[in-house]
């Protein structure tokens with residue numbers, strides 16, 4: 315890829331060619347960047363290429379700089395390049411490119427972004443030829459990124475041929491299967507895996523045109539959970555949590571003749587699946603029916619369907635770039651990493667509402683202070699409520715009813731948080747049990763949000779983890795493996811990006827005093843502890859925040875800060891260890907954090923301007 319750039323100040327206005335080569339024939343050179351900001355006019359129409367190029371630099375730190383700018387010396391430095399478009403409606407792209415002094419030969423490669431689309435379903439997917447409209451539409455929209463489209467569909471098949479853990483509705487018998495459930499899914503993945511090879515796609519979108527058979531077999535009752543299970547299965551296989559889905563809703567061809575209740579129901583479910591999940595969309599096919607309102611679409615109908623699928627897929631991808639979990643493009647018009655204005659967030663831990671009025675009063679008081687201080691967001695590091703430690707008891711009466719009430723109390727109080735302050739809840743042992751099961755994690759998700767997630771804010775990356783699963787995944791090994799794989803992938807993805815800071819939140823401390831201390835109720839067991847320490851260090855995590863200990867504590871592991879925050883609400887506030895929250899100030903080059911008892915919180919957080 316060669317991008318001509320003209321009019322670069324500092325290069326005497328001569329035309330230059332900046333060249334990015336794929337890793338295979340990349341020649342490593344040492345280079346330096348000018349210390350003063352560089353202004354360049356970019357050829358009209360080349361913005362997207364430049365944008366892509368910048369992304370490549372950010373991802374790879376590989377660049378062969380025009381020789382005129384090379385001084386022969388290599389400096390570890392951070393350079394801000396200002397790109398100005400020559401038209402009046404200028405888009406100013408700012409990017410901070412942190413370049414290491416020595417670039418190891420094994421550093422990340424200058425690969426293109428890759429977007430994977432998986433198309434599957436029954437006959438109306440068989441009839442769709444992606445080459446006619448789907449692939450051209452996404453390719454055009456994503457240019458110059460790489461697009462991979464994989465399709466595998468078989469007519470007349472029920473969803474159980476994709477979803478391995480399919481269960482019939484209660485009391486319903488289906489014909490004995492000749493093949494294990496999920497065989498068509500395996501066939502599909504047999505095409506997906508070689509298509510992506512060793513690459514990790516930047517986005518994955520699953521396009522689904524299916525449900526006719528399940529409607530005809532009167533199996534609509536389990537359709538929603540089967541679809542969700544199938545997506546979870548795909549996410550687990552791909553080691554990610556950000557798969558987009560586009561569902562083609564069954565057309566109304568039956569409605570025109572004799573409406574089948576289950577047909578209507580599947581249609582409703584398909585719409586609801588999309589409405590309930592920000593990563594799922596649906597498309598209308600009612601106007602695509604074949605002659606005589608037939609089940610199969612017309613030739614033009616299939617072309618139109620491909621276009622509709624592509625449009626929704628692109629909308630999801632565009633949305634995902636804004637959402638925290640996605641692999642968002644770091645080059646935006648907002649301030650680059652490291653140069654945003656100082657800001658702050660708040661960490662609280664263990665409000666541990668137990669049903670007593672005093673806890674709720676304390677927590678309400680805390681939330682009111684938070685509203686007054688106006689942080690960008692709040693993270694609560696677990697033990698939101700005082701539920702039971704054993705996960706098997708938590709999903710049964712009477713604990714289930716008790717915990718539900720506690721969750722309601724917690725959510726009622728946090729609902730008074732001002733709209734502009736985002737709340738991130740971390741799971742503690744009292745929220746999911748010390749040995750979480752799929753059911754307790756699901757309850758947590760329902761009551762408090764994602765058990766683990768990442769989000770970007772003002773050029774920094776934040777990760778929350780579910781530490782009970784990391785400590786003891788015995789009751790749900792799949793889920794534990796999924797979380798660990800997600801963490802690894804998230805840290806690997808984040809490596810090449812110019813985040814100002816990377817911070818992490820979890821309930822259990824990795825250790826209290828020493829990395830070699832014995833396994834205990836307080837910490838993460840040794841083997842897992844070592845794995846996580848290595849991962850965090852390798853991923854460049856700067857600070858980790860914990861709860862669980864009901865104390866304020868601080869240790870440093872190498873240059874990683876590990877900070878434990880005491881109770882925010884449970885019981886009366888002890889004099890020697892009073893209730894309060896931690897304010898974390900974020901500057902371009904550092905963070906500064908301090909715990910405050912509620913009564914000692916400042917009137918206003920005074921950020922230091924440098």
Ligand SMILES: [Zn+2]
Pocket residue numbers: 697742743744821861862863
């Ligand atoms: Zn705890």
